[in-house]
Amino acid sequence: xxxxxxxxxxxxxxxxxxxxxxxxxxxxxxxxxxxxxxxxxxxxxxxxxxxxxxxxxxxxxxxxxxxxxxxxxxxxxxxxxxxxxxxxxxxxxxxxxxxxxxxxxxxxxxxxxxxxxxxxxxxxxxxxxxxxxxxxxxxxxxxxxxxxxxxxxxxxxxxxxxxxxxxxxxxxxxxxxxxxxxxxxxxxxxxxxxxxxxxxxxxxxxxxxxxxxxxxxxxxxxxxxxxxxxxxxxxxxxxxxxxxxxxxxxxxxxxxxxxxxxxxxxxxxxxxxxxxxxxxxxxxxxxxxxxxxxxxxxxxxxxxxxxxxxxxxxxxxxxxxxxxxxxxxxxxxxxxxxxxxxxxxxxxxxxxxxxxxxxxxxxxxx
Amino acid sequence: xxxxxxxxxxxxxxxxxxxxxxxxxxxxxxxxxxxxxxxxxxxxxxxxxxxxxxxxxxxxxxxxxxxxxxxxxxxxxxxxxxxxxxxxxxxxxxxxxxxxxxxxxxxxxxxxxxxxxxxxxxxxxxxxxxxxxxxxxxxxxxxxxxxxxxxxxxxxxxxxxxxxxxxxxxxxxxxxxxxxxxxxxxxxxxxxxxxxxxxxxxxxxxxxxxxxxxxxxxxxxxxxxxxxxxxxxxxxxxxxxxxxxxxxxxxxxxxxxxxxxxxxxxxxxxxxxxxxxxxxxxxxxxxxxx
Numbered sequence: 001x002x003x004x005x006x007x008x009x010x011x012x013x014x015x016x017x018x019x020x021x022x023x024x025x026x027x028x029x030x031x032x033x034x035x036x037x038x039x040x041x042x043x044x045x046x047x048x049x050x051x052x053x054x055x056x057x058x059x060x061x062x063x064x065x066x067x068x069x070x071x072x073x074x075x076x077x078x079x080x081x082x083x084x085x086x087x088x089x090x091x092x093x094x095x096x097x098x099x100x101x102x103x104x105x106x107x108x109x110x111x112x113x114x115x116x117x118x119x120x121x122x123x124x125x126x127x128x129x130x131x132x133x134x135x136x137x138x139x140x141x142x143x144x145x146x147x148x149x150x151x152x153x154x155x156x157x158x159x160x161x162x163x164x165x166x167x168x169x170x171x172x173x174x175x176x177x178x179x180x181x182x183x184x185x186x187x188x189x190x191x192x193x194x195x196x197x198x199x200x201x202x203x204x205x206x207x208x209x210x211x212x213x214x215x216x217x218x219x220x221x222x223x224x225x226x227x228x229x230x231x232x233x234x235x236x237x238x239x240x241x242x243x244x245x246x247x248x249x250x251x252x253x254x255x256x257x258x259x260x261x262x263x264x265x266x267x268x269x270x271x272x273x274x275x276x277x278x279x280x281x282x283x284x285x286x287x288x289x290x291x292x293x294x295x296x297x298x299x300x301x302x303x304x305x306x307x308x309x310x311x312x313x314x315x316x317x318x319x320x321x322x323x324x325x326x327x328x329x330x331x332x333x334x335x336x337x338x339x340x341x342x343x344x345x346x347x348x349x350x351x352x353x354x355x356x357x358x359x360x361x362x363x364x365x366x
Numbered sequence: 367x368x369x370x371x372x373x374x375x376x377x378x379x380x381x382x383x384x385x386x387x388x389x390x391x392x393x394x395x396x397x398x399x400x401x402x403x404x405x406x407x408x409x410x411x412x413x414x415x416x417x418x419x420x421x422x423x424x425x426x427x428x429x430x431x432x433x434x435x436x437x438x439x440x441x442x443x444x445x446x447x448x449x450x451x452x453x454x455x456x457x458x459x460x461x462x463x464x465x466x467x468x469x470x471x472x473x474x475x476x477x478x479x480x481x482x483x484x485x486x487x488x489x490x491x492x493x494x495x496x497x498x499x500x501x502x503x504x505x506x507x508x509x510x511x512x513x514x515x516x517x518x519x520x521x522x523x524x525x526x527x528x529x530x531x532x533x534x535x536x537x538x539x540x541x542x543x544x545x546x547x548x549x550x551x552x553x554x555x556x557x558x559x560x561x562x563x564x565x566x567x568x569x570x571x572x573x574x575x576x577x578x579x580x581x582x583x584x585x586x587x588x589x590x591x592x593x594x595x596x597x598x599x600x601x602x603x604x605x606x607x608x609x610x611x612x613x614x615x616x617x618x619x620x621x622x623x624x625x626x627x628x629x630x631x632x633x634x635x636x637x638x639x640x641x642x643x644x645x646x647x648x649x650x651x652x653x654x655x656x
Contacts, residue, residue, distance in 0.1 A: 145634040145635065147577075165614050329455065340430055340441050340444060347435070348435075
């Protein structure tokens, strides 16, 4: 029978292979699912893995989805590495979108002097909004020891309600035929696009710069190091004099800011206005991205692209294969689940042991 | 309903396992229960289906966490995310389905009492079952040998292991019981409480149930009390609305979530109180001989 045996050291090879293994399992289960549903599995694989990358237009759409995922996941990676469980990125994303959207709505002749500079103000507002929302979590954790998982999650629902209130109430477009939406933002406030005619915007560049910045922060700075020690070995960190309080605040503010930035980019970018449909689950999907990317900036880019393929594949599966769009969620959940299972192999190795031998070993032991 | 899920998670956590997948388990169970109710028209079968679905999800979680020693938080999150996607996927055909309003069970004689009558004696049988279950669980945890073993496993798995108790099997049983109870709660939500199915219908109730175990400082009776408190806050929003109070409905909908945060802060402020009651090995993996 198969037996788990502890490895003397975590295997670096398996740590890299495990996401691939998990992807393979997810694809296998996916193929099984297609067969059970009476759909052509090859067509399914094509929709999920070929169509999203087949031409420039598809790649541009892919980058739109991948950008917020990567931005949020970078922040979360810092959080999870320092053992702070912020799972409310979705809420921080919404508040970031609200703050950025608010600035965008102020645009008009009196702000014309800012020119395109207003985009910077929008993004800054987004970052601050996300940080503020995450700061609530940090404050309650720091002052009152309240569990950050539950508080950050509850704040997701509260943020959603704030958004609903604003777009149904004070911020509703007077000319919007009573639809719950704000005015369409002025062209000057729109996030600049990379190429004319494609929706891909400079957010993608920002995300790539952020990847480099986070890599440096995590692996080349003292603060980044201190954070991670706090996550791995709290006692050692305390002995070394690293403050766990400052780690908590840094992690939450960083991840909140990143989620807020993603929210502002989304609001002033592809959306161009605020509606109740701003939150689409990027904040939660980014948790999976962070894990599948091994909490490493470069891994996160790859995982972010993979997850966006699931998103686009899900949309295509809906329009072309008459499958519900929520199949995306099934695959994303499966991926994280199988990944965690495969991660066992990082710390343990599988040994094939014959029953007889095992029994013999047992008697010898006794 | 919250009480059921809360009690289920309490069993979990008493055995030292945090299952953040409550939301996912409740959603999948809600779909399973609702589908069964639509197909058979029998509520008890629906509860059974919900319990099975919850337990099956919990079993997957348990294998990962208990036998493969994965991170409990991450695995629970995975379960929640998967459950949300899976239930939406499976439930798409049920969105339009309807089942009739369920009639409440009235305790003969007592239901006609003014004021107290409707509140306490005209409820769905599940409500009474939840109350009985609370008492049973309290007895089990504090008065029975098996309950003592369960608590020991949560406090110090090493000691329990040394005494020869099968720690991992006990934890697995606790996790599956918790899943089954969350499942019944999910089925109650879709079959009795609403009764309909919509994507993501639990709207954070699984998480609130998790918070409940903390409020209750891991005591069954306090879970029930907390659940009633939350039911009250939820009802308050409907009453305020029907009274025509001039508050935007969105702020009222926020109430249960804000209340959760407030209570969590109040309880957690007193760290020693939490520490005195929290199972000492909560969230820690256990690998015999490893």
